Amino acid sequence: MFDKRTWIKLPRNVVVGHDVLGELGEAVGELSLSGPALIVTSPTPDRLAGDRVRAQFDDPETVSIEEARFDTIEEVVEVARATDAGFLVGLGGGKPIDVAKTASDRLGVGFVSVPTAASHDGIVSGRSSIPEGDTRHSVAADPPLAVVADTELIAEAPWELTTAGCADIISNYTAVKDWRLAQRLKNVEYSEYAGALSEMTAEMLVDNADSIKKDLEESAWIVVKALVSSGVAMSIAGSSRPASGAEHLVSHQLDRIAPGRALHGHQVGVASIVTEYLHSGEDGQWRAIRDALASIDAPTTADGLEVTDEEFLEALTTAHTIRDRYTILGNGISEAAAREAGRVTGVI
């Protein structure tokens, strides 16, 4: 009996470009959502764009958050209930977007993403990353109904946020390799379409690396488009597999071992140099990944992430324990092997 079935949840309106913030009201109006908007933001994006966003809705409420934590999500859920919010608008970098996405899912109301930085693929995807204690949870949620990414605004964000977004995309190479490996060894379901889209996204970004430069708005355009197609690949797959493999596990461990030192995208970028080496050896593509990261000013060493060699090695040798996701790390790599991989690739 043929019993396959699949749900693909995608954003309906994706608006990307110069000065498109003013089209937010229209992009949301087309969705036929009812009830007032609750804008979830944090102090800096609120100052930069809050008024322009509020002006496009009737009687919007605003909640400004400082941190992305589970109790912050609870707080937003309570405000949304008290104000009868019909939908939530996440305005900001990672934190307000992750919190608004998760709170919307909890409330069963629509979520609209208005990123002011392109630092990771969460601006489009159906996943949120929420820190709790000394760890981070990757929480599943519906992807945004609409994404309005104003490249003029994003180009004004600190440059390292953009390079982190680029590095998050470059790491798709190794994520897809891990996914294929898991299919071969563990019979994990693999989508050719999602895998190819994710790889192509990383390739396009690397091919355009010369146009990714500080103070060049086109950089924001290239990165946001890549983050959108990476998010679509995850929607098609129905999992984060196309964009998250062993390099993400290592990054999650770094969050625990050395919290707050480096950005998510930078961590996964450095880790993917090593996991590419583990996949294909000394003559593999790890140099290409390293050079692509270097060309956009993203870190390529543990030192560049402001973690010690020992901290990086601890993350690498323990990453397999944190999630039931089969990758090139298998049941764990030995400390000697980790040290050798770090040494050959120059990461440590």
Ligand SMILES: [Zn+2]
């Ligand atoms: Zn990521």
